[in-house]
Amino acid sequence: MSANEIKHAGLNLGDTDELTHGQAGSAVFGFWVFLMSDAVIFALLFATYGVMLPATVGGPTPASEYKILSAFLETLTLLTSSFTFGMVSVAMKHGASRRQLLSWMGVTLVLGAAFLGMELHDFTTMFGDGAYPTRSGYLSSFFALVPLHGLHVFFGSVWIIVMMVQVMTFGLDARVKINILRLSLFWHFLDIVWIAIFSVVYLQGLIR
Amino acid sequence: MMTQGIWPAVLGRFDWHALPFVRAWENPTASEIIGAGAALLVIIGAVVVVVLITRLGKWRYLWSEWLTSLDHKKIGIMYIVLAFVMLSRALIEAVLIRMQQAAAIDNAGFIAPDHFAQLFSTHGSIMIFFMAMPFLVGLINYVMPLQIGSRDVAFPLLNSISLWLTGGAAGLMMVSLVIGEFSTGGWSGYPPYTELAFSPGVGPDYWIWAVTLGSIGSTLTGINFAVTVYKMRCPGMYLMRMPLFVWTSLCTSILMIFAMPALTVATALLALDRYLGFHFFTNDLGGNMMNYANLFWLFGHPEVYILILPAFGVYSEVVSTFSTKQLYGYTSLVLATMAIALLSFTVWVHHFFTMGQNADINAVFGIATMTIGVPTGVKIYDWIWTMFRGQVRFTVPMLYSLAFMMTFVLGGFTGILLAFPPLDYLVHNTLFLVAHFHNMLIPGLLYGMLAGYHYWFPKAFGFRLNEKWGRISFACWVVGFYIAFMPLYVLGAAGVARRTQGMFDPIFRPWFYLAGVGALILVAALGALFVQLWVSIRERDANGVFAGDPWDGRGLEWSTSAPPPEYNYACIPRVHGRDPFFDAKRRDDPYAPPASYDAIELPKSSMTGPMIGVVGAATAFGLVWHMWWLTIIGVLAIIATVIARSFARHVHQIFPPDEVKRTERRWLRAVAEATPTSREVEMTSVNQGVAEVSS
Ligand code: HEM
Numbered sequence: 030m031s032a033n034e035i036k037h038a039g040l041n042l043g044d045t046d047e048l049t050h051g052q053a054g055s056a057v058f059g060f061w062v063f064l065m066s067d068a069v070i071f072a073l074l075f076a077t078y079g080v081m082l083p084a085t086v087g088g089p090t091p092a093s094e095y096k097i098l099s100a101f102l103e104t105l106t107l108l109t110s111s112f113t114f115g116m117v118s119v120a121m122k123h124g125a126s127r128r129q130l131l132s133w134m135g136v137t138l139v140l141g142a143a144f145l146g147m148e149l150h151d152f153t154t155m156f157g158d159g160a161y162p163t164r165s166g167y168l169s170s171f172f173a174l175v176p177l178h179g180l181h182v183f184f185g186s187v188w189i190i191v192m193m194v195q196v197m198t199f200g201l202d203a204r205v206k207i208n209i210l211r212l213s214l215f216w217h218f219l220d221i222v223w224i225a226i227f228s229v230v231y232l233q234g235l236i237r
Numbered sequence: 238m239m240t241q242g243i244w245p246a247v248l249g250r251f252d253w254h255a256l257p258f259v260r261a262w263e264n265p266t267a268s269e270i271i272g273a274g275a276a277l278l279v280i281i282g283a284v285v286v287v288v289l290i291t292r293l294g295k296w297r298y299l300w301s302e303w304l305t306s307l308d309h310k311k312i313g314i315m316y317i318v319l320a321f322v323m324l325s326r327a328l329i330e331a332v333l334i335r336m337q338q339a340a341a342i343d344n345a346g347f348i349a350p351d352h353f354a355q356l357f358s359t360h361g362s363i364m365i366f367f368m369a370m371p372f373l374v375g376l377i378n379y380v381m382p383l384q385i386g387s388r389d390v391a392f393p394l395l396n397s398i399s400l401w402l403t404g405g406a407a408g409l410m411m412v413s414l415v416i417g418e419f420s421t422g423g424w425s426g427y428p429p430y431t432e433l434a435f436s437p438g439v440g441p442d443y444w445i446w447a448v449t450l451g452s453i454g455s456t457l458t459g460i461n462f463a464v465t466v467y468k469m470r471c472p473g474m475y476l477m478r479m480p481l482f483v484w485t486s487l488c489t490s491i492l493m494i495f496a497m498p499a500l501t502v503a504t505a506l507l508a509l510d511r512y513l514g515f516h517f518f519t520n521d522l523g524g525n526m527m528n529y530a531n532l533f534w535l536f537g538h539p540e541v542y543i544l545i546l547p548a549f550g551v552y553s554e555v556v557s558t559f560s561t562k563q564l565y566g567y568t569s570l571v572l573a574t575m576a577i578a579l580l581s582f583t584v585w586v587h588h589f590f591t592m593g594q595n596a597d598i599n600a601v602f603g604i605a606t607m608t609i610g611v612p613t614g615v616k617i618y619d620w621i622w623t624m625f626r627g628q629v630r631f632t633v634p635m636l637y638s639l640a641f642m643m644t645f646v647l648g649g650f651t652g653i654l655l656a657f658p659p660l661d662y663l664v665h666n667t668l669f670l671v672a673h674f675h676n677m678l679i680p681g682l683l684y685g686m687l688a689g690y691h692y693w694f695p696k697a698f699g700f701r702l703n704e705k706w707g708r709i710s711f712a713c714w715v716v717g718f719y720i721a722f723m724p725l726y727v728l729g730a731a732g733v734a735r736r737t738q739g740m741f742d743p744i745f746r747p748w749f750y751l752a753g754v755g756a757l758i759l760v761a762a763l764g765a766l767f768v769q770l771w772v773s774i775r776e777r778d779a780n781g782v783f784a785g786d787p788w789d790g791r792g793l794e795w796s797t798s799a800p801p802p803e804y805n806y807a808c809i810p811r812v813h814g815r816d817p818f819f820d821a822k823r824r825d826d827p828y829a830p831p832a833s834y835d836a837i838e839l840p841k842s843s844m845t846g847p848m849i850g851v852v853g854a855a856t857a858f859g860l861v862w863h864m865w866w867l868t869i870i871g872v873l874a875i876i877a878t879v880i881a882r883s884f885a886r887h888v889h890q891i892f893p894p895d896e897v898k899r900t901e902r903r904w905l906r907a908v909a910e911a912t913p914t915s916r917e918v919e920m921t922s923v924n925q926g927v928a929e930v931s932s
């Protein structure tokens with residue numbers, strides 16, 4: 030097996046670590062498949078949101094609830110965190126110092142937490158306006174879709190912490206590397222879902 | 238008493254009337270007594286099992302060799318055991334439904350309406366999620382890695398977790414018999430009826446969480462199988478050389494990956510409605526139940542192909558083996574399988590033609606539905622041509638295959654009828670539909686699974702199943718099916734609604750009696766199957782096939798001992814064609830030992846799976862009964878288990894070369910000592926698992 034053979038989509042370990050590269054094939058491919066199935070969940074929730082958008086029942090509407098500035102800042106934060114996670118992957122692949130690796134992970138974690146903080150703030154503001162999920166079908170579908178993404182970010186953050194601890198305990202053994210590869214896919218995936226949320230939910234909601 | 242102090246916090250909404258014994262004591266009607274009897278049966282069953290294992294001193298063995306095992310073969314067997322247990326329960330429920338409907342013509346019968354509704358809901362849910370799914374997943378688990386020359390699936394731990402999620406969910410179904418009640422909303426759980434406004438009890442919650450746990454397990458299984466097929470094939474096993482069972486496993490897995498999430502979304506949104514007051518499917522504040530129908534059937538139709546495709550795979554293997562002929566039209570079978578998988582996502586609206594979309598949409602989905610008949614027809618012809626001029630032997634699996642071909646085509650015709658929206662308007666929601674889908678699922682799923690069970694049983698346990706009892710059971714399954722379900726076509730065409738607890742017109746009576754007799758014959762069929770197992774175990778020494786190839790098999794799975802060693806293959810095989818073992822037997826010596834053996838690494842067993850399954854079921858139980866403390870502890874325990882497991886590093890065991898060599902030598906000696914069997918006598922004790930090759 031040649032070291033530079035692509036074993037799965039995305040960043041490959043290639044000749045920097047042939048042994049782990051050999052094992053990563055099905056491990057990372059499997060995670061891609063998992064993400065596809067997760068993407069189906071999001072797709073169906075987007076569809077549900079689309080169907081229920083008109084069902085505001087005289088209550089709050091997208092235009093009255095969405096704040097473009099905070100949605101935009103959230104987008105920037107999450108996109109930046111995707112970049113910093115990219116740096117994690119690069120640092121891992123090219124054998125950067127452990128400190129450097131951990132710092133990039135730490136930065137990503139902080140950005141993730143910041144995103145969650147802002148999002149929670151958005152939700153409390155909406156609650157303050159009486160925009161509860163129990164108010165209308167439209168709000169139900171909003172609160173199924175957007176917080177589910179938030180929940181993913183939350184679990185991604187927990188996962189980052191776990192991986193930081195593992196890097197400190199085990200160093201970069203094969204399993205740690207493979208799990209960082211998977212985590213990076215997860216994190217970038219959440220970015221893509223967020224871009225869909227930003228365009229389909231927030232932008233579209235404010236344009237109408 | 239239990240509404241004061243801390244009790245509500247601890248017990249949630251449990252009270253004594255949740256126990257069927259209490260209900261039967263206070264209100265001793267036949268219906269309540271049957272409910273209490275069922276609960277008692279569950280308890281006695283559990284106690285007997287526990288006592289038996291303790292008496293035999295087998296707890297440690299069971300725990301370390303089976304429950305925590307990550308071996309795909311053992312996991313497969315455990316799935317199938319689960320399927321048989323659940324089949325027994327669901328079949329008994331079907332008989333009760335039949336008896337009630339036969340009794341309740343112009344009188345109340347013996348089962349109260351609410352209890353009756355629980356019966357058809359549990360029967361349907363169990364048959365689909367806890368009989369059919371475990372059966373096919375178990376079969377694929379056992380066979381597919383062997384067929385592709387692999388030592389395990391891609392993610393053995395995940396495999397165990399899926400098993401235990403399914404097992405936990407099935408356990409929840411059993412618990413619902415003893416504590417509380419089950420949903421009355423059918424296997425499809427349609428809101429708004431299943432919303433709090435109309436079903437405030439625990440029933441729909443049991444349904445939601447059992448189905449959700451099961452569907453998560455199935456999604457993970459699908460991922461696992463798909464990656465296994467893509468990544469774990471042995472050298473030379475190109476896609477177009479894979480046995481057809483592997484192809485159908487792959488397509489089924491892909492369907493699971495894409496279709497199960499729709500079910501998860503449907504049940505999760507219904508749960509949000511019921512638990513947090515959302516308005517997805519309620520009648521007020523913008524809820525829209527049509528959305529549920531779409532989500533559910535977006536899963537539901539692909540689901541029927543998840544169920545049927547593996548059986549198609551079994552038939553392909555069986556027909557080819559027992560005709561001693563290469564499968565006719567291999568490529569067309571592969572393409573047909575993929576076409577069916579794809580089309581299955583384009584027809585879901587046929588489950589609700591009557592729910593108000595316009596005629597054009599119905600026409601599109603009606604035509605799409607009929608299209609599926611084409612690839613299915615292709616398959617039937619392929620199997621027939623495979624038999625043509627073959628050396629056909631009427632073994633039990635072959636009998637099932639033949640019964641399938643006749644019966645399934647019949648069910649397909651009624652399906653084409655139903656695909657005409659105007660006709661569907663007439664028989665929608667009647668027993669005609671019930672007859673149709675049983676006419677598909679019994680031959681298209683159950684017969685297939687039973688054929689696979691008979692076919693691969695000798696591989697898994699090292700001895701053949703008894704032929705005579707196999708034939709008796711087969712005869713009962715077929716005759717019983719026709720007698721139980723043909724009358725339903727008549728009744729349905731006459732307008733009898735499904736899920737009806739009682740009717741008035743005495744003209745229906747003979748048909749219901751007939752159907753009741755059929756159901757009893759089906760019970761006899763299951764009984765015969767258990768007798769067969771018992772007899773076969775007792776006669777196992779006479780019918781041993783340790784050498785591993787009782788049927789002159791074609792695929793790799795027949796090229797190891799029966800049962801295979803834990804690592805399946807001492808050396809990873811290399812294949813050169815579509816029927817590697819069959820060809821090898823005719824070309825050279827397929828049993829030639831390799832020059833030397835290497836050490837083999839396999840995953841160690843793990844208690845992660847049982848932990849997650851049991852805690853998952855407890856969490857769900859907490860959700861059902863609003864015992865929030867249990868739910869919170871459960872969720873935290875699951876997260877902690879997963880994290881803790883990710884820190885485990887010594888997760889492999891090594892089989893040293895000496896041990897491999899010893900195991901292989903023992904088997905090869907048995908092969909050398911066995912007398913090769915000709916096909917004429919393969920169903921007798923002469924068969925020791927080595928095929929006579931005429932070349
Ligand atoms: C083996 C013998 C079987 C018998 C005697 C039987 C009998 C019945 C009966 C009497 C009903 C209720 C009909 C009504 O609504 O009035 C029913 C419903 C149903 N059965 Fe079966 N059945 C059998 C096997 C199966 C199998 C193998 C499956 C699936 C794999 C299955 C799936 C279902 C489903 C999904 C329903 C609909 C439940 C609902 O209304 O929600 N059954 N069956």
Ligand SMILES: [Cu+2]
Pocket residue numbers: 537538541584585587588
């Ligand atoms: Cu369908």
